[in-house]
Amino acid sequence: MIKAVIFDLDGVLVDTKKIHFESLNLSLKKYKCDQISLDQHLKIYDGLPTSEKLKILNRKKIVPQNVN
Numbered sequence: 001m002i003k004a005v006i007f008d009l010d011g012v013l014v015d016t017k018k019i020h021f022e023s024l025n026l027s028l029k030k031y032k033c034d035q036i037s038l039d040q041h042l043k044i045y046d047g048l049p050t051s052e053k054l055k056i057l058n059r060k061k062i063v064p065q066n067v068n
Contacts, residue, residue, distance in 0.1 A: 017046060024053065033063045 010016050021041040028035050036045070045053045057063040 017042070020046070028063065031063065036062070
C-alpha cells in the first residue's frame, strides 16, 4: 500500500527562481531594506537557504543584524 508520494517540482515542472527572487525582495521591501537585482539573485543567492541569504545580506549591510 502506498502511503505517500513525493514530488520534486522545482526546476522540473515549476521554475521557482523568479518566485524566490520576488519573495526575497518583498521581504526586503517590507523591512525598508535595499532590494537586490535578478542578476544578483542568480549569481549570489539562488539555491541558498534563507538563513544563508540573510547572513550574506547582513555582511553586505543590506539588512540589519537583528533581522533573521
